[in-house]
Amino acid sequence: MATGLTRPSLNAGASTATFNGAQNSTVSSGGAAFNDLALNKAGGSNLLLADNMDVANTITFQASDNYIVLGNHNLQVVDISGYDATRHVRTTGTGFLVRTVNAEPVVFPVGNTAYNPATLSNVRRLRPLLPARG
Numbered sequence: 001m002a003t004g005l006t007r008p009s010l011n012a013g014a015s016t017a018t019f020n021g022a023q024n025s026t027v028s029s030g031g032a033a034f035n036d037l038a039l040n041k042a043g044g045s046n047l048l049l050a051d052n053m054d055v056a057n058t059i060t061f062q063a064s065d066n067y068i069v070l071g072n073h074n075l076q077v078v079d080i081s082g083y084d085a086t087r088h089v090r091t092t093g094t095g096f097l098v099r100t101v102n103a104e105p106v107v108f109p110v111g112n113t114a115y116n117p118a119t120l121s122n123v124r125r126l127r128p129l130l131p132a133r134g
Helices: none
Strands: 016-021 025-027 036-041 046-049 053-061 066-069 075-081 087-090 097-100 106-108 118-120 129-132
Touching (some): 016 025, 036 046, 036 066
Parallel strands (some): 025 046, 046 066, 053 075, 066 087, 075 097
Antiparallel strands (some): 097 129, 106 118
8 A cells, every 4th residue: 555646546567656745655565566666755755665665667766855765675676767865765774775787887876864875787797686775
């Protein structure tokens, strides 16, 4: 169950779930992957994960002072756009941001109390799915 969605009904695999509004939103994936996710909340409002979440394509940060807060849950995503020091993934508990890393550099836009992004590349192709915490 998600709060703060612009559209309450989603077509799995084809829709973008957009979170907006001036309050925190808590989202539970229910075990299903989101196709795309957009975060466009009023300053200071966060998206809080209630369980592990997969995003099949892209997370897009659209507004400043927006954060996805993992808590003790993992977030797996293919691509992330629009991130910077004022909009990124916050790793406040034991949860990880998980992305596939191949030869091309991949940014993990993470932080806890400060923005601490990591850029990784897997030249030797050892383990392409890597977790990060800020």
